[in-house]
Amino acid sequence: MATSPLPPPPDTAAPDVGTQAVFENTAPAFSPLYQQIKTLILRSLQAGEWKPGDMIPSEFDLAARFRVSQGTVRKAIDELATDNLLVRRQGKGTFVATHAEAHTQYRFLRLLPDLGTLEDQGRAERQIIECRRLRAPAEVARQLALRTGDAVLQVKRVLAFGGTPAIVEELWLPGGPFKGLTLETLSDDQGPMYALFETQFGVRMVRAVEKIKAVSADEDAAALLEVSAGSPLLSVERLAFTYNDEPMELRRGLYRTDARHYRNELS
Amino acid sequence: MATSPLPPPPDTAAPDVGTQAVFENTAPAFSPLYQQIKTLILRSLQAGEWKPGDMIPSEFDLAARFRVSQGTVRKAIDELATDNLLVRRQGKGTFVATHAEAHTQYRFLRLLPDLGTLEDQGRAERQIIECRRLRAPAEVARQLALRTGDAVLQVKRVLAFGGTPAIVEELWLPGGPFKGLTLETLSDDQGPMYALFETQFGVRMVRAVEKIKAVSADEDAAALLEVSAGSPLLSVERLAFTYNDEPMELRRGLYRTDARHYRNELS
DNA sequence: CAGTGGTCTAGACCACACT
DNA sequence: GTGTGGTCTAGACCACTGC
Numbered sequence: 102m103a104t105s106p107l108p109p110p111p112d113t114a115a116p117d118v119g120t121q122a123v124f125e126n127t128a129p130a131f132s133p134l135y136q137q138i139k140t141l142i143l144r145s146l147q148a149g150e151w152k153p154g155d156m157i158p159s160e161f162d163l164a165a166r167f168r169v170s171q172g173t174v175r176k177a178i179d180e181l182a183t184d185n186l187l188v189r190r191q192g193k194g195t196f197v198a199t200h201a202e203a204h205t206q207y208r209f210l211r212l213l214p215d216l217g218t219l220e221d222q223g224r225a226e227r228q229i230i231e232c233r234r235l236r237a238p239a240e241v242a243r244q245l246a247l248r249t250g251d252a253v254l255q256v257k258r259v260l261a262f263g264g265t266p267a268i269v270e271e272l273w274l275p276g277g278p279f280k281g282l283t284l285e286t287l288s289d290d291q292g293p294m295y296a297l298f299e300t301q302f303g304v305r306m307v308r309a310v311e312k313i314k315a316v317s318a319d320e321d322a323a324a325l326l327e328v329s330a331g332s333p334l335l336s337v338e339r340l341a342f343t344y345n346d347e348p349m350e351l352r353r354g355l356y357r358t359d360a361r362h363y364r365n366e367l368s
Numbered sequence: 369m370a371t372s373p374l375p376p377p378p379d380t381a382a383p384d385v386g387t388q389a390v391f392e393n394t395a396p397a398f399s400p401l402y403q404q405i406k407t408l409i410l411r412s413l414q415a416g417e418w419k420p421g422d423m424i425p426s427e428f429d430l431a432a433r434f435r436v437s438q439g440t441v442r443k444a445i446d447e448l449a450t451d452n453l454l455v456r457r458q459g460k461g462t463f464v465a466t467h468a469e470a471h472t473q474y475r476f477l478r479l480l481p482d483l484g485t486l487e488d489q490g491r492a493e494r495q496i497i498e499c500r501r502l503r504a505p506a507e508v509a510r511q512l513a514l515r516t517g518d519a520v521l522q523v524k525r526v527l528a529f530g531g532t533p534a535i536v537e538e539l540w541l542p543g544g545p546f547k548g549l550t551l552e553t554l555s556d557d558q559g560p561m562y563a564l565f566e567t568q569f570g571v572r573m574v575r576a577v578e579k580i581k582a583v584s585a586d587e588d589a590a591a592l593l594e595v596s597a598g599s600p601l602l603s604v605e606r607l608a609f610t611y612n613d614e615p616m617e618l619r620r621g622l623y624r625t626d627a628r629h630y631r632n633e634l635s
Numbered sequence: 636c637a638g639t640g641g642t643c644t645a646g647a648c649c650a651c652a653c654t
Numbered sequence: 655g656t657g658t659g660g661t662c663t664a665g666a667c668c669a670c671t672g673c
Contacts, residue, residue: 398649439663
């Protein structure tokens, strides 16, 4: 239990765990060991020590590294797995979750066809309308935790299924982390946009919040979605976050729901 | 570890656990012990052995009853707690979840004001429009797993906040479990409808699925919601389930979203 | 104080994947 | 077979609640 074959040398640098909470120095707030371990793993994820798709060290190795029992590491990993930050695969190992895998693709897309195979009626056909670099309007800046006027990227695109347009959306991305993103980058890419963000910009979207309203189609949206102006559309405003609850994308979408619906599970 | 002070006598009746899976007699499907315990607890919940709000036996007692270790019971309860079927309270015990508590009220209602205190701007003002007993239309029957023509209850009501109507909805309930439900029962009651269902009919809603669309207000809805005909409204169709994934309520709602929005978290 | 859930450990063994 | 995650146990101790 005492050896520590990984980065932190045997008796220093590694968080030293006595019998109970370690960082209980100042605040009287009690923090369980497994929570601290969870934080340390999270930190390694943020720092990019393990990238999306990578296998992280085994529970035993991590236990040695952090000087705790395997069961404690297990509980930390369990929680990270239920948060969809890690994926466990029995017999293989534990991996950093990614949007690039078939089974987790379009994890955030809740628009489904009313009828037929929920699975897939054709891949989504994507078309980028424009990609501009500009200064953040006040409201966009506020939501992305930037200052008004900071550089941002604005992307507009249309998604269609089986030739019928279904979604028109506008994305706002902070200019810093997404430096170098162009219309060509986006257009050339196949696969989910969040997968591109991971591989090209090292940004992994972890969770998101959506605000949904019913609105009437304006002229522009009506034309792009091939409906008549004034038709009811679903307005979906999404704020997506990366590891440290940092907002990293603001997305405003209009969904056609005449033959599809937004599905949500409550529990 | 061997005593069994609860209902099942010492050496019989209680599921007998050797070293591994118990019910592994016919199917080669492997089922972990804690999963079997989870099923047994679930069965007791369905049978009404413990009712919403009740405290269930301690982990130790359950461990003795099922002849497994306390840690195994713990894992079973953990999962039931994350499914919101049970609620753990340190120092006190583990309780059957209920819709009747302040902190879990309106757990399934996702409509929030765009501005101001998310907490509450006044209680919801509810008004029952009608409550009829009739024969299930085909589509309603299908969704509630009944036969077309079976007895069902149809309830219509309006919800308002601060004097402004926000939701008009129509509920369909199976006639059997809800025998005796009348307009008076519903109107007299304060508090969430799902709480009433628990206390009066022993029906606890556990989870639900919603299908959301944008639609135009027809004359009736427009009048009730005090908007002009043709205004965009959010159509929310909810199918709610009780313990055994039995569908128990079909609800079709129209939401005004001019000053409110449907909030959803993705992860 | 006793009773409850919460944390942590150590070790044994099972199931699964790869080589 | 070896290495990984998954299950189960037994026991010790901590934290919170209420008598």
